[in-house]
Amino acid sequence: MPTAMPELRQNPATKEWVIIATERSRRPEELGSGPAQFAPNEHDHCPFCPGKEKATPPELLAYRAYGTEANSPGWWIRIIPNAFPALVPQGIPERFKVEDFFTYMEGLGDHEVIIESPEHQQTIALMEQKQVEEIFLAYRERYLALARDPRFEMVILFKNHGASAGTSLRHPHSQIIATPITPLHIRNRIESAMHYFDDSGTCVYCDMIAKEQKVGARIVSESNNFIVFEPFASRSPFETWVVPKKHASSFETITPENAKELAFVMRGVLRKIYCSLSNPDYNLVLRSAPVHEKNVEYYHWHIMILPRVSAVAGFELGSGIYINTVIPEEAAKFLRENTD
Numbered sequence: 001m002p003t004a005m006p007e008l009r010q011n012p013a014t015k016e017w018v019i020i021a022t023e024r025s026r027r028p029e030e031l032g033s034g035p036a037q038f039a040p041n042e043h044d045h046c047p048f049c050p051g052k053e054k055a056t057p058p059e060l061l062a063y064r065a066y067g068t069e070a071n072s073p074g075w076w077i078r079i080i081p082n083a084f085p086a087l088v089p090q091g092i093p094e095r096f097k098v099e100d101f102f103t104y105m106e107g108l109g110d111h112e113v114i115i116e117s118p119e120h121q122q123t124i125a126l127m128e129q130k131q132v133e134e135i136f137l138a139y140r141e142r143y144l145a146l147a148r149d150p151r152f153e154m155v156i157l158f159k160n161h162g163a164s165a166g167t168s169l170r171h172p173h174s175q176i177i178a179t180p181i182t183p184l185h186i187r188n189r190i191e192s193a194m195h196y197f198d199d200s201g202t203c204v205y206c207d208m209i210a211k212e213q214k215v216g217a218r219i220v221s222e223s224n225n226f227i228v229f230e231p232f233a234s235r236s237p238f239e240t241w242v243v244p245k246k247h248a249s250s251f252e253t254i255t256p257e258n259a260k261e262l263a264f265v266m267r268g269v270l271r272k273i274y275c276s277l278s279n280p281d282y283n284l285v286l287r288s289a290p291v292h293e294k295n296v297e298y299y300h301w302h303i304m305i306l307p308r309v310s311a312v313a314g315f316e317l318g319s320g321i322y323i324n325t326v327i328p329e330e331a332a333k334f335l336r337e338n339t340d
C-alpha cells in the first residue's frame with residue numbers, strides 16, 4: 001500500500017473531525033480478523049525493550065543514567081515519535097475545501113510514545129513510587145513542549161492498557177497526540193461548562209468537588225491537592241476521575257511538586273483497580289483545556305480512568321446513552337475499602 005500523509009476530514013453534518021491515517025492500519029481485507037492478540041513470544045520482538053532502541057524512531061527525550069548515549073540502553077523513561085503516527089509534525093494548520101463542499105486539513109500534529117519503564121512486564125500499579133513520579137514529570141515535560149507549538153490547539157495524553165483497551169504492545173507505555181483543531185467532543189464539554197459558568201459564576205468542576213466532599217459516598221481517595229471519585233453519572237462500571245482540588249483549567253500549569261503528588265494518587269488508584277478488579281484492561285485520558293484557553297475560569301482539567309469491564313454496544317453507539325451495571329456509590333465503596 002503506498003504510504004500517504006494522514007489527513008483530517010470533517011463531517012459536515014455533525015462537525016466531527018476524523019483522522020484518516022492509512023499507515024496505521026492493517027490492510028482493509030485484514031480488518032475483519034478480530035482484535036489484535038498478544039503473541040506468546042511478543043517479548044522477543046518488542047521494540048520498546050532495552051537493546052532495541054534502534055528499532056524505534058530516534059528518542060525525543062529520555063531520563064537515562066549519566067554517561068549513557070542517546071538511543072542506547074541506560075534509560076528508565078524514553079519518549080519517541082510514534083512509528084505509525086496518527087498525525088505528523090509537517091503541514092500548515094489551514095482548512096481547505098474539496099469537491100466544493102467538504103472541509104479537510106493536512107494531518108498536522110504530533111504523536112509520541114512515552115515508554116514508562118525498561119521492564120516489559122511492568123505496569124504503573126506495581127511500579128515503585130519514584131518511577132511513577134518520573135512518568136508524570138515526563139508527561140509534564142512533553143505536554144509543555146507541545147503546548148508551546150503555536151500550530152497546535154489540543155494536547156491529548158492517553159494510555160491504553162490491555163488488548164481490549166486498544167493496545168497492540170504489552171510493554172508499559174502511554175501516548176500523547178497534539179492536534180491542530182479542538183475536537184467537537186471537547187468543544188461540547190467546554191461549552192457545557194461555559195454555560196454553567198454563565199448561569200452560576202462558578203466552575204462546574206469546582207462545585208462538583210465541593211459536593212462530592214460534602215456527600216462523601218463516591219470518593220475513592222483524597223490527597224492534599226487531588227480528589228479521586230466515581231462521577232454521579234459514571235458511564236460504565238468503575239469510571240474514575242482524578243481532579244485537582246484547586247481550580248486549574250490546563251495541565252500545563254501543574255508544578256513539578258504537584259505532578260509528583262499526582263503520581264502518588266494515580267499509583268494508588270491504579271493499584272486499587274488492579275487488585276480489586278484483577279488487572280482489568282483500561283483507558284486513561286487526561287482532559288485539559290485547549291492550549292490557547294489555558295487560564296479560563298469555566299474549565300477544570302482532570303484525568304479519567306475507564307476500566308474495560310463491559311463492552312460498548314449498539315445502543316451506546318446509537319444513542320450516546322451508556323448503560324452502567326454498577327452503582328457508582330457502590331463502585332466507590334468497593335475501591336475505597338480495597339487497601340491492596
Ligand SMILES: [Zn+2]
Pocket residue numbers: 043046047048049119120171
Ligand atoms: Zn518490551
Ligand SMILES: [Zn+2]
Pocket residue numbers: 203204205206207246247248297299300
Ligand atoms: Zn474549577
